[in-house]
Amino acid sequence: MGEVKNMLKKVFVTFLLTIFAVGAIAAVIPSNAENAMAEVDFSGANSVYVTEYQTDKVVYAKNENDRKPIASMVKIMTSLLTLEALDDGKVSLGDSVEISEHAASMGGSQVFLDAGDSIKLEELLKSVVVASANDSAVALAEHIGGSEDGFVSMMNKRAAELGMKDTNFVNATGLPKIGGYSTAKDVNVMTKELVRYPLYKKFCSIWLEDFKHPDGRTTVMTNTNKLVRYYKGCDLGKTGFTSEAMYCLSASAKRQGVRIVATVMGAKTSKERNALVSRLFDFGFSKFECKVVLRAEDSVRDVKVSRGKQKTVGVTLSEDLRVIAERGDDTEYRIEYVLPNKVKAPLKAGDAAGKIVVYDGDRQVAEQTLHFASSVEKSNLWDEIGKIFKEW
Structure with missing residues (x-):
């Protein structure tokens, strides 16, 4: 019975020493940012x-x-x-x-x-x-x-x-x-x-x-x-x-x-x-890193067209929308489309249609131009008459 008690004492003491050692080490280990700063030699200039x-x-x-x-x-x-x-x-x-x-x-x-x-x-x-x-x-x-x-x-x-x-x-x-x-x-x-x-x-x-x-x-x-x-x-x-x-x-x-x-x-x-x-x-x-917040293929929106051969036209980014952020930053950005309610034909593919603005809270961090995805010809009289009949 005495041997068991002695063994339990040793286990308990070892456990306490382990906790103390881990706490002591944690107290002196700097954060990742501090550690990175410590590893870089910034000496050499006033x-x-x-x-x-x-x-x-x-x-x-x-x-x-x-x-x-x-x-x-x-x-x-x-x-x-x-x-x-x-x-x-x-x-x-x-x-x-x-x-x-x-x-x-x-x-x-x-x-x-x-x-x-x-x-x-x-x-x-x-x-x-x-x-x-x-x-x-x-x-x-x-x-x-x-x-x-x-x-x-x-x-x-x-x-x-x-x-x-x-x-x-x-x-x-x-x-x-x-x-x-x-x-x-x-x-x-x-x-x-x-x-x-x-x-x-x-x-x-x-x-x-x-x-x-x-x-x-x-x-x-x-x-x-x-x-x-x-x-x-x-x-x-x-x-x-x-x-x-x-x-x-x-x-x-x-x-x-x-x-x-x-x-x-x-x-x-x-x-x-x-x-x-x-x-x-x-x-x-x-x-820092350059992060994609919106893929070009996911940016497509339709805008109404007046006096055109088609009723709507797609607008899209020409390339992925990116922001600069600190590595490991998990900020959820707010994306806002700035587009007119309706555009007037004729329209040319690739021309500027509006923009997308990216916000971190209330702070704007990026913006990028939206372009028309296709051209739209101006409608003629017969096109307009055809639209009227279709709506009947």
Whole structure:
């Protein structure tokens, strides 16, 4: 009997120790999100800000509001204002831009423009994007703003419009000058604005190209953003370096429908900067996915047709409707069709008919155009008479 009691005591003690051990382990094991963060090395820069483009959700942030010089990342705004001026028709890619003594005098990275030369605006913009050319940046600023100072005023006005509260531009280049600063968060904001410009991405994809001068000289332009070649999906970005700003980069990459925008400031070397941005991209892509919320074949609806050879016409999506969401998110989205009660013939297959809007609660997260699935000819008199007889 005593042996049985001793055995039961041992079992009970073992049971208690097991419970205690499991509880202790559970207390120190971080959640999946915390564990993932712990596994990624985010060291290597003074300031970091990373977002998912469509949702604008923050992936990672560190000292994102610290005001610091940003070196040539200033040219993100210089490029943006140039692209917006092109959109507005204020300038054209074919404009001949006369190079001033001031523009030609810029130091640092440049394509060695000669004062008095006339260079196409397209070539100047390309050299700013590819080779971070300071002389070209000032030439663009003078052409668009009348003077570099005038252009700087435009830069600061646009920054205010974008909500960049911790930014002050003092030149169009990012060359050292007292009073110039921004933050990783603000730079991230203006980088996102460049995503919608195919021309900027096109120039960003150039790895090596000759800049041809009017006198026959050539200057080799080498892309300063190495990630466009060495990180799959990276399609735009702008580097920066001065001894005060150290190594900086704001870049974006897209994979499987998800776009991540990463900004780092104050890295010790270009190698550390590029490696950190690559790790941040990886981490961002590990957190988000592109989810199908409605298949194209399931989106078909009928809309009434007036004065057509048929009474209704189908409308459908041309491709699956997708949203960007955090992996594992089980949100149930609300889908709303925005369509007219009736459309008037003639109608052409593929033309826009309306749209589908996707909501997460009251927040719109996506929308996509609905198209007519078939063409509908306008009815003639005999068609209308035939309809009347059929209704009898």
